[in-house]
Amino acid sequence: MTHATPGRPSALRIWWLAARPKTLGAAMAPVLLGTALAAVEGPLHLPSVLLCFAGALLLQIGTNYCNDLADFLKGTDKDRIGPIRATQAGWVTPGQMKLATQLVFAAAALVCAGLVARAGWPLVVIGITSILAGVLYTAGPYPLAYLGLGDLFVLIFFGPVAVAGTTYVQTLTFAWTPIWLGFGPGLLSVGILIANNFRDLDGDRLAGKKTLAVRFGVTFTRLQYTVCLLIAGLLPWWVYPEGAMTGPLRMLLLLGASLLVLIPIPFVWKHEGRALNPLLARTARVLMGYCLLVALAWVIPA
Template sequence: MSKIPVWLEATRPKTLSAAVCPVLVGTSLAWHAGLFDWRPALICLFFALLVQIGTNFANDYLDGVKGSDTQKRIGPQRAVASGLVRADSMKRAALVVLGAAFCLGLLLIPFGGWWLLAVGVVSVLCAWCYTGGPYPLAYNGLGDVFVILFFGFIAVGCTYFVQAGPPDWVVYWSGFACGLLINNILVVNNYRDVEEDLVSGKKTLAVSFGRTFALWQYRTTVFTVAMITCCLSVALQNRLLPLALLALIPAALLAWRLPELHSSDEYLAALKTSGVVVAAYGLVFSAALAF
């Protein structure tokens, strides 16, 4: 029982909004099109959550055994690196959760066709290859591409597809906005971990191009998402959609405070803020389309 809080923290609950937001947005777009179906929407939600948790477990295990996470890190304590969970236990947990995600995803085939099997396989494999495999995405500057692609375009697009059919450009732009905003969670992590990643050979964009690049990446993302939201409001003729801009205010404030952060608690608060922004944006965006 004493391990339960450790495992709950290993799921990285502050980042789970990254799984919920794109499903909410994709579902709200299906609702707006008059084709909402709660059954595939619910499956997509739990599939996304399992993939996110499985990815976090795999990241905890792989970064721990590679030495990328150490007890000296500024960020939150990691279960394997700190010795709270054995590496083989975390590896088994990651594989079990990702396996469960794949099996759950099979239930979407009746709603969208057999091609979704390929999406499920690629999603699960990339969840592991994010920090594992012969060419780890996060270690080679492709973590941002992974997040925007899978938590943006694919998550929103597939959630819409299994309910309403082939996505249109509105769905893709909505997915792009979600992916960018979710990626800001990763940007905060990479901005914080530059020194540690440099020592471990983890070539994030922040390591390759510096903290100034990461800072402006965060700022540009907030501005771009705001512009996309305004354009979608016009395209959908929805006067409530700009209310989602209110959710971006904490991110805009954080974008100018990042250089002032130094302690673990400050970065943890920044990470939490970025996660809350994602959740708030998804909720307001979805509510605006629903009403």
């Protein structure tokens, strides 16, 4: 059994830190929103609700473990200024991180199998593509994050796929509303990635990691972050069913979601480098609050 030593966390804490707990809300929030959209259509199937949350959590942790290992092997984390990564710090070996990644993705596949039993082949497609995307995000011969495609991956899989997939598991019918509304959490999740890539811009450039921040520079990155959050704030007003804006509480909740996304924007225009570390957690909290407010606006009685 691994024990904590000075400067080294306990084994349990090492794996918890490697899971990057501040990013886990990005996986859970769209599932919450998708569940709320389904609740309007009828009674929820509670076992599949729990499986959706578990699957999203496992996919996020597996992706983070894979990223920890892949960035170490590519040398990207050598001069990082963000939180310590487990493999780079020597807390775990590459073999241990590889095994952990495989086990977590295997658990995610089992959860997906349970969802397939309820929702059929669409969940096979979602499950396989989600696991593949989680691996190919930083691993493989053409890792998405190293080609500047990480933003698109995050937008799709943490947005429409997560929200609409969750809703489909409950309703077993296709609808456009969860897809369009899913772009809200997708854009805010991209905001988390932008904050990360902006902070790591200099190190990523040296490591050959061609994120959009590296490709287009500081001003573009700040504008990208701002635009993503502003569009997310406006999106629910466009998607919300016509004629449903009848209750003051609903309007207040949506207004709260729209104002919430404005809070972290000034920060990205004032800071660079290591000073951006708080922005990741702030954006993640905005994502959680946004999804909660929009979900409540959807389910409260007129």
